[in-house]
Amino acid sequence: MDQNIDTLNSLLKAHPNARPRLHAKAHKSPGIARMQIEKHDAVGVCCQKLAEAEAMVAGGVPDVLISNEIVQRPKLKRLAELATHAKISICADDIANVRDISAAASEAGMQIGVLVEVNVGQNRCGVDTPSEAVALAQEIVSLPGLEFAGIQAYHGGIQHVREREERQLAVEKVVAKAREAVDALREAGLECPVVTGGGTGTFEFEAASGVYTEVQPGSYLFGDADYARNDCPWQQSLFVQTTVMSVNPSRGTAVIDAGLKASSFDSGPPLLAGSLGKCFDVENGGDEHGILVPKSGVQGTVQLPKVGEVVRLIPGHCDPTVNCHDFLVGVRKGQVEVVFEISGRGPGF
Ligand code: PLP
Ligand code: MN
Numbered sequence: 001m002d003q004n005i006d007t008l009n010s011l012l013k014a015h016p017n018a019r020p021r022l023h024a025k026a027h028k029s030p031g032i033a034r035m036q037i038e039k040h041d042a043v044g045v046c047c048q049k050l051a052e053a054e055a056m057v058a059g060g061v062p063d064v065l066i067s068n069e070i071v072q073r074p075k076l077k078r079l080a081e082l083a084t085h086a087k088i089s090i091c092a093d094d095i096a097n098v099r100d101i102s103a104a105a106s107e108a109g110m111q112i113g114v115l116v117e118v119n120v121g122q123n124r125c126g127v128d129t130p131s132e133a134v135a136l137a138q139e140i141v142s143l144p145g146l147e148f149a150g151i152q153a154y155h156g157g158i159q160h161v162r163e164r165e166e167r168q169l170a171v172e173k174v175v176a177k178a179r180e181a182v183d184a185l186r187e188a189g190l191e192c193p194v195v196t197g198g199g200t201g202t203f204e205f206e207a208a209s210g211v212y213t214e215v216q217p218g219s220y221l222f223g224d225a226d227y228a229r230n231d232c233p234w235q236q237s238l239f240v241q242t243t244v245m246s247v248n249p250s251r252g253t254a255v256i257d258a259g260l261k262a263s264s265f266d267s268g269p270p271l272l273a274g275s276l277g278k279c280f281d282v283e284n285g286g287d288e289h290g291i292l293v294p295k296s297g298v299q300g301t302v303q304l305p306k307v308g309e310v311v312r313l314i315p316g317h318c319d320p321t322v323n324c325h326d327f328l329v330g331v332r333k334g335q336v337e338v339v340f341e342i343s344g345r346g347p348g349f
Contacts, residue, residue, distance in 0.1 A: 001222070001330075003235045004220050004221050004222075004223070004234050004235055004237060005036070005039050005040065007233050007234070008040065008220050009039070009040060011203075011204050012040075012203075012204075012215070015204075015208055017210070017213060018206065018207035018208075018215050019042060019213065020040045020042040020043070020215055020217070021043045021044055021065060021214045021215070021216050022036045022037075022040065022042055022045050022046070022217060022218060022221075023046045023047075023048075023067070023216045023217065023218025024045040024046060024047050024052060024056055024061075024064075024344065025046070025049075025319055026218035026221055026222060026322065027218075027221065027322055027328065027340070028052055028055065028322060028323065028343070028344030029059075029328060029340040029341060029342050029343065030055060030060060030061050030343060031340040031341065032221070032328070033045045033056055033059070034059070034060060034061060037061070037062075043063060043214060044061065044063025044064055044087070045063070045064055045065075046064070046065045046066070046216050046218070047064055047066050047068075048066070048067060048348070049068070049344075049348030050075055050078055050079060050082075050348065050349070051344065051347075051348040051349055053066050053079075053082060053088070054078070054344075055343040055344030056344065057082055057085050057088075058343070059343060061086065062086050062087060063086060063087040064082075064086060064087070064088055065115070065196065066079070066088070066089070067152060067154065067196070067216060068090075068125070069090075069091055069092060069093060069117070069125050070101075071094075071100070073100055073104065076100050076101055076104035077104050077107075077108075079101070079104060080104040080105050080107065083105065083108065084108065089112065089113030089114065090112060090114055091152045092115070092116065092117065092136065093116070093117045093125050093127050093136070095135075095136060095139050098114060098139055098143060098146065101114060101145075102143035102144055103145075104145075105145030106145040108145075110145060111146070111147050112145060112147070113146075113147045114140045114146050114147070114148065114149055115150050115151055115152045115194060116133050116136045116137050116140070116148075116150075116151050116152075116181075117151070117152045117153075117154075118152065118178060120173075120177040120178060120197070121157065121158070121170075121173060121174060121177065122154070122155045122156050124156070126152075126153075130181050130184030130185075131184065133151065133181045133184060133185060134185055134190070137188070138188065141190065148190060149193060149194050150193050150194030150195055150196065151178065151181050151182065151185075151192055151196075152196050152197055153174060153177060153178035153212075154199070154216065155170070155202075156199060158201065158202060159199040159202060160201055160227070160229070160230060160267075161201065161230075162230055163231060164230075164231050167201055167202050167205065168202075168205050170202070171198075171202045171209070174197070174202075174206070175206065175209040175211055178195055178211050182195060182211060193213070194213050195213050195214070196212065196216060197212060197215070197216060198212060198215040198217065199216060199217055199219070200217040200218065200219040200220040201232065203215035203216070203220075218319070219234075219319065220234055222234075222237050222238035222318040223235055223237060223238070223318070224236075224238065224314065224315050224318040224321075225268060225269075225270060225271045225314050225315065225317075226267035226268060226316055227318075228271075236273070236314050238314070238315060238321070239313060239314060239315075240262050240312065240315060240325075241310060241311075241312050241313075242258035242310070242311055242312070242313060243256065243257050243309070243311075244256055244292075244305045244306060244309045245257045245289075247304050247305070247306065247307055249304060252294050252304065253291055253294075254280075254291075254292040254304050254305050255285060255289050255290070255291055255292070256291075256292065256311060256313075257288065257289070257290075258288075258290050258313060259284070259286050259287045259288045259289045260284065260286065260287050262288075262313075262321075262325075263290070263313050263315045263316065263324070264315060264316055264317045264321045265284055266316065266317055266320060267316040269281065269282045269284065269290075270313035270314055270315050270321075271313070271314040271316075272311060272312070272313060272314070273312040273313065273314050274311075274312065276292070276311055279294060279295060279302040280293060280295060280302070281294075290313070292305070322342060322345070323342075323345050324345075325342055326341065326342055327339050327341055327342060328340040328342060
């Protein structure tokens, strides 16, 4: 984890105008968020869910961007309440929603920063055109309790494009769309104080663009099996520790006590850390089981692990894996050094 923190700092050194705003959805732990802010001299963190943001603020994080849309008045009331304890900003792509945010902020006597989310190709949230971005920003400016904070221009779909040059090319289109929105806003008399986006796979390119003022990598801290398939510099630092609970020598398989509730399979199965990973793959054994099967093409007889043996998994996808657990146990040179509570885990309503 320390190495990944150093790598991120060295990659961002050349781009001092793009400050890191690390995505806390990866770890959901305020203790880690505070450490990141200190070690990266970061503006703050991002959260994807309101409950995640509440956990960060309760854990002493002073500046949170909710890099997502939050709707419904009871939630917006919580958002405004949260803004009494920390600097809070949020994304929006809908006029009725920004009116609701304004009503909640005014009622609480608070100012909330609102960024217009611009669709830069993922076709998830965000306005599609520069003129829609301008119309929404003008509405934000006109409403009490709101501050127009800039734009979010994030494309999640290109983070796992395997080749670095292809990711770079894909980001060019993202940057062009972000620039178009910034220019249209400027022509309408609205400066964008913040242009934010970029994840672990692409943030160096957004940072180098001259358009972005913030980048939002999250998974860089842990890596995972899927990011390892990118040509990326990240070390694996997140493991799920499991125990062999059954061995079948005639089939040549072993079973571990970690299934779908311990490590996510949405980006493929976890890998086995260490030398076991050279001989075995992990297959889905259901909610509470993982099955170690010999890798195809492995020569000769492979040594099966023993019942009771501890083995470590490298998760397929770090974010949903962390969400399954209560604590992250920080180990250095075989010694437990720190335990971080994952207080933002859960569905995060
Ligand atoms: N920003 C936004 C808006 C996201 O949705 C995500 C992840 O889904 C990230 C940043 C961080 O991505 P990564 O964990 O791949 O760095
Ligand atoms: Mn992810």
